[in-house]
Amino acid sequence: MIYEEISANKRKSFLLLFLFVVFLLFLGWVFGQAYGSGGVGVLVALLIALFISLITFYGGDKMVLGISHAKPVDRKENPYLANVVEGLAIAAGVPAPRAYIIEDSAPNAFATGRSPENSAIAVTTGLLDKLNRLELEGVIGHEMSHIKNYDIRYATLVVLLVGTVALLSDWMRRSFFYRGRRSRKGGAGGGIIILLALLLAILAPIVAQLIRLAISRQREYLADANGAHLTRYPEGLASALEKISKDKELLEVANKATAHLYIINPLLEHRGKLNDLFSTHPPVKDRIKRLRSM
Amino acid sequence: MGAISIVLLFILIVLGVPILIAIFIYNRLVTLRNRSENAWHQIDVQLQKRADLVPNLVETVKGYAAHEKTVFQEVTKARSIYSQAGTVQEKADATNMLTSALKTLFAVVENYPELKANQNFLLLQEELSGIESKIAYARQFYNDVVMSLNNTQQVFPSNIVANIFGFKPREYFEIEETKREAPQVDFK
Numbered sequence: 082m083i084y085e086e087i088s089a090n091k092r093k094s095f096l097l098l099f100l101f102v103v104f105l106l107f108l109g110w111v112f113g114q115a116y117g118s119g120g121v122g123v124l125v126a127l128l129i130a131l132f133i134s135l136i137t138f139y140g141g142d143k144m145v146l147g148i149s150h151a152k153p154v155d156r157k158e159n160p161y162l163a164n165v166v167e168g169l170a171i172a173a174g175v176p177a178p179r180a181y182i183i184e185d186s187a188p189n190a191f192a193t194g195r196s197p198e199n200s201a202i203a204v205t206t207g208l209l210d211k212l213n214r215l216e217l218e219g220v221i222g223h224e225m226s227h228i229k230n231y232d233i234r235y236a237t238l239v240v241l242l243v244g245t246v247a248l249l250s251d252w253m254r255r256s257f258f259y260r261g262r263r264s265r266k267g268g269a270g271g272g273i274i275i276l277l278a279l280l281l282a283i284l285a286p287i288v289a290q291l292i293r294l295a296i297s298r299q300r301e302y303l304a305d306a307n308g309a310h311l312t313r314y315p316e317g318l319a320s321a322l323e324k325i326s327k328d329k330e331l332l333e334v335a336n337k338a339t340a341h342l343y344i345i346n347p348l349l350e351h352r353g354k355l356n357d358l359f360s361t362h363p364p365v366k367d368r369i370k371r372l373r374s375m
Numbered sequence: 376m377g378a379i380s381i382v383l384l385f386i387l388i389v390l391g392v393p394i395l396i397a398i399f400i401y402n403r404l405v406t407l408r409n410r411s412e413n414a415w416h417q418i419d420v421q422l423q424k425r426a427d428l429v430p431n432l433v434e435t436v437k438g439y440a441a442h443e444k445t446v447f448q449e450v451t452k453a454r455s456i457y458s459q460a461g462t463v464q465e466k467a468d469a470t471n472m473l474t475s476a477l478k479t480l481f482a483v484v485e486n487y488p489e490l491k492a493n494q495n496f497l498l499l500q501e502e503l504s505g506i507e508s509k510i511a512y513a514r515q516f517y518n519d520v521v522m523s524l525n526n527t528q529q530v531f532p533s534n535i536v537a538n539i540f541g542f543k544p545r546e547y548f549e550i551e552e553t554k555r556e557a558p559q560v561d562f563k
Contacts, residue, residue, distance in 0.1 A: 160498065164505025171417055172512035218508070313515065 101289070105246060108285055112253050115278040126249060142193040142201055142233075145342065149191075149334045151181035151203040162209065165217055166202060169225045172311045178202045178228060187330035188212065191342040192224040193233050200228045207330065212321050219308060219318030220325075223344055226307030232300050236342060246289040250282040297341045297361045305368055309375055319372040326365040400527075400536040407524040411545050414517035415463070418548060421510045422457070422470060425503065429454045429473075432499050436480065439490040443483050450476040463546040470510075470550050477503070514548050521545045 106123050113122015156163035162180050170177040178194065181203035188208040194200030202224045204217075212220065227233055309315035325345045335347035341361035433447050453476040457469035490496055525544045528537040 160501050160505065164501065164508070168505065168509045168512045171421075171509050172516055174414070174516055214504075311512075 104288065105249075108246065108249060108281055111274065111278050111281055112249065114274045115253075129248065138195055138234075142195065142199070145191075145193045145339060146181055146201060146203060148336075148339060149183055149203060151183045151201075154180050154182050159209075161214075162204065162217075165214070165221050169218065169221045169311055172222070173225045173229045175200075175225070175229050178225075180204075182206060182209075183334060185332055185334060186210070187332040187347065188325045188328050189332050189335070189343045189345060189347050190220050190224055191339075191344065192227045193236075193342065194228065195234045196231070197228050200233055202228075205332065207328070208325070211324055211328070215312075215314060215317040216321035216324065218312050219314070219316075219321045220344055222308035222311040223304045223318055224308075225311060226304040227300070230300075230303065230307065232304065235300070236297065247286045250285040253278060253282040294341075294361050298363045301363050301368065302371065305372055306375075309372055315372040315375045319369045322365055322369050322372070396532070397536050400533045401540060404524075404527060404533065404537060404540070404542055407520065407527060408542065408545075411517065411520045411524050414513070414520045415548075417513040418510065418517055419466075421506055421513055422466060425506045425510065426454050426457050426473070428499065428503055428506065429477075432480070432503070435493065435496050435499060436484060436490065439487045439493070440483060446476075446480050446483050450480055452476075463548055467548055467550050474551060510550075514550065518547050521547055 105126055109122040109124075109126025110119040111122070113119040113125070116122070154162065159180070159182065162182070166180050167177045175197040178192065178197075178200040179202070181201055183189075183203055183205045185205045186207040188205055188211045190202065190204040190208055192200060192202045202221065204220070208217070208220065227236075305318060308318055312318070322345065332343075332347035335343060340346055340348050345365060346362045429450060433450060436443075437447065450473070453469065453473040457466070457473055460466045460469040484490055484496075527533050528542050528544055
């Protein structure tokens with residue numbers, strides 16, 4: 082049953098990413114048309130996406146860990162965390178990720194990296210203090226699944242694509258001012274294209290954001306299912322999610338850009354709403370219910 | 376002329392397709408066999424680590440409870456049996472023995488509050504429970520791999536390929552299931 086869920090989720094996520102790329106290229110084409118050449122627009126969109134991806138692909142994990150003030154720990158400093166991380170890496174059949182600790186009493190955790198061979202898991206000191214071993218294993222199992230399923234790379238790539246769309250449409254909006262002053266070249270057809278480009282410039286960032294959210298919500302359910310499969314003990318993760326979501330402390334190092342990485346949305350205002358379209362995470366109650374019915 | 380080439384094509388398909396399928400199955404069997412080998416190695420590494428930890432643990436406990444000789448003897452004996460074990464089954468048996476000996480040891484430790492507060496002992500205890508959970512996870516991974524290896528060898532048509540090339544089913548690693556519960560001492 083878990084395996085079916087996994088492959089269904091993978092299929093849907095791939096479809097979403099594919100649509101996203103098509104959407105991006107279409108955007109480039111429309112913008113290009115407004116300037117006279119659709120092909121050039123597609124090419125520029127492609128080049129920009131490629132350029133930013135390469136930079137973040139090789140340094141994205143360090144950026145994220147730096148922003149979150151995560152410090153690397155080895156097994157001498159914290160054998161407890163090291164043992165749990167290594168244990169679940171064995172269960173998942175991947176090399177052990179590097180372990181990081183964030184000095185913050187709000188319990189939370191995330192994983193980052195570009196592949197199972199090059200990955201890291203960061204947990205807060207609050208998580209280590211407030212959870213027992215089985216709950217911590219549940220959380221690390223969830224993160225290990227993100228690593229094994231290449232969610233960590235996926236999350237970075239999707240963030241990049243969204244960023245690119247925002248960049249392109251921003252650029253477009255600004256350039257209309259200059260274009261408006263010059264004389265028109267095309268007839269009525271050109272006018273429609275320009276109108277369409279204008280509309281897209283406004284809609285693109287919103288659509289991009291929604292797609293990103295839909296992807297990461299599905300990934301959370303999948304990681305819950307896989308994580309529970311790794312520990313063979315869904316109750317550990319369920320009870321950990323319960324504890325984390327009930328905790329009222331604020332995770333200071335999290336912001337809107339990194340919020341979707343965490344196991345539970347660290348931005349407190351997003352937690353209460355059910356099926357919120359703008360939330361990066363599925364409702365916690367629903368996640369716990371699914372885990373307890375496994 | 377036309378009829379001959381059709382016959383040739385037919386023969387080619389009749390021979391070629393099964394050969395291609397057989398190659399595919401053979402490669403999958405080899406991959407699974409290597410994966411199970413590797414998974415077994417993971418268990419072995421952790422079992423060895425646990426056995427290596429025993430003398431150190433015994434020394435530490437002896438410092439506080441020197442007269443509990445029978446317990447030490449039992450643990451040491453289990454360890455030496457383990458170090459002579461070779462096959463999967465032998466190792467599983469020795470592991471069970473060592474597990475129950477260690478259980479007795481930790482029951483004895485309960486009577487020595489000073490020992491339970493000893494920093495070195497706490498570290499060893501964390502190390503041991505870490506290794507034990509790793510053994511459990513490595514075993515889970517190994518048994519999953521062995522199941523898909525054995526399944527592939529038994530279902531049609533891959534059982535034919537497995538028979539021709541002499542693939543053998545692997546043993547599962549069966550040890551006593553440790554109960555899933557939070558340990559009493561939470562060492563951080």
